[in-house]
Amino acid sequence: MTKKDDIVQGEGTKSGGLSRRGFLGATALAGIGGATGLGSLVMTRESFAAAAEEARNNYVVHPGELDEYYGFWSGGHSGEVRVMGVPSMRELMRIPVFNVDSATGWGITNESKDVLGHDNTFLNGDAHHPHVSMTDGRYDGKYLFINDKANTRVARIRLDIMKCDKITTVPNVQAIHGLRLQKVPKTNYVFCNAEYVIPHPNEGSDMENMENHFTMFNAIDAETMEVAFQVIVDGNLDNTDADYTGRYACSTCYNSEKALDLAGTMRNDRDWAVVFHIERIEKAVKDGSYKTIGDSKVPVLDGRKGSDFTRYIPVPKNPHGLNTSPDGKYFMAAGKLSPTVTIIAIDKLDDLFAGNLNEERDVVVGEPELGLGPLHTTFDGRGNAYTTLFIDSQVAKWNIEDAIRHYNGEQVDYLRQKLDVHYQPGHNHASLTESRDADGKWLVVLSKFSKDRFLPVGPLHPENDQLIDISGEEMKLVHDGPTFAEPHDCILVRRDQIQTKKIYERDDPFFASAREQAEKDGITLEADNKVIRDGNKVRVYMTSIAPQFMLTEFKVKQGDEVTVYVTNLDTIEDVTHGFCMVNHGVSMEISPQQTASVTFTADKPGVHWYYCNWFCHALHMEMVGRMLVEKA
Structure with missing residues (x-):
């Protein structure tokens, strides 16, 4: 017994x-x-x-075997994206985005500055929500998008080369937080929430009148990365998601009180889930029925209460996570300060916008009580939902249809299991769960604290990712993994849905600016090793093939602005070269068939060595050259 x-x-x-x-x-x-x-x-x-x-x-992935899923983890305060193999939980790569990375030269090279902006003043980022582009509600593996809450930006990563190729700063707002993608017919829009209300115009006057403060829901064109439209809302926006018709998006919204203090933000028992009618918004933009703010040309529409573009569904309390079930039937809003998750029926939204319902809450079909501090919900594709309970340090598995039956008065229990996680979980994410293909195999839980789970490393502790098997009736914890602050969120994509390049194509747009300059200088990047002087600007073109640079010495004058272009002629995958100029803060990666460039000032006369800083050959140490700087 x-x-x-x-x-x-x-x-x-x-x-x-x-x-x-x-x-x-x-x-x-x-x-x-x-x-x-x-x-x-x-x-x-x-x-x-x-x-x-x-x-x-x-589910052991033995040496030499490949994982079933790519996992893309937000790097949090590091500003990067981490690529993981699942279920092994092996880190495969880091993709720098909003940060400076000396290994690849991100934030140092001209190609990365073309993306970040050559006048970029931000050296930090707060990357939260990675999401993969879709076609007909299924991952197409083309792009991954992620936000920077710290500096109000959204970035796009090309998944064929795992490099960030576009970054957009969103005007008129502050702190992009929740981000999700339009699912059908394809990812035309990146939907993203600006969290904090600010005065308009935000120019230092009238800063105390909260009536003039608001924030906005934003849509970015996924191909051009230009902001397509913005919608003013009541309250602070949190998380968001889209439906499987292309017609609606929904966002949680807290601080309906418009308070500036902690206690004030919790006065109301209910805040809102705001539903956006995308087709109506698009029509208004097309008809020119919008305004602009300040110097921005972005169409701005008023979506506050009473607008034709939005509906405000009362939900408890300071809601946080907003997730769409993979069958396309429901939006789920987690209560955070309520033990509940509110289930919103998407098929009732047409009637809501048509005025055929008595009140906004008529679209709510369930509100199960799960535990303390519900934050985020994910799904297994078999009718079950999994919600993190921050205060309880648990994941609650519950059945959606049973929760709806219970809401309608039937005596049925919807809870299937609660599993302790360690500790204080935020996001969770099941395999393929944001798409139609949710397969119910794996659940990742991203916990904010690790306490005594790992070896002590000083006052700053690692956080904790946990991998849970959800393929059967019981959740089974199979892996703990320490992670650096703050992973925040992740997404799991089947490996066949991502098609990466083994080597670069010579006409890749990632280094188009280098090719353009070379053509102006009459240079063939794949063949020439030359120095071009243009006043005090010097452009050095060199090729490399393991284990040597084909230009092993060049001369410049003190004070010259020097740009070095290196083209890697190797055609074997893995044979990556580097270029590091000693004592100049210069380093970069050049993968097979890639051209990379970096610009710096030769301000110190004398001999300065450069070397390959990516191990490429048995004679890697001998892959060097000299820059000779003549004294001014």
């Missing part, structure tokens, strides 16, 4: 006892099991450990 103090929901304490939270959680689940036949989900510590071990053994 099972002893009460051996019952666990997730993982027991190492001392053999049970935490208060674990005890209460297990007791609650035992009650559910007795009522619904879920008693098999109440596990002893031994059975939990055995189940987890079985899951780990079944």
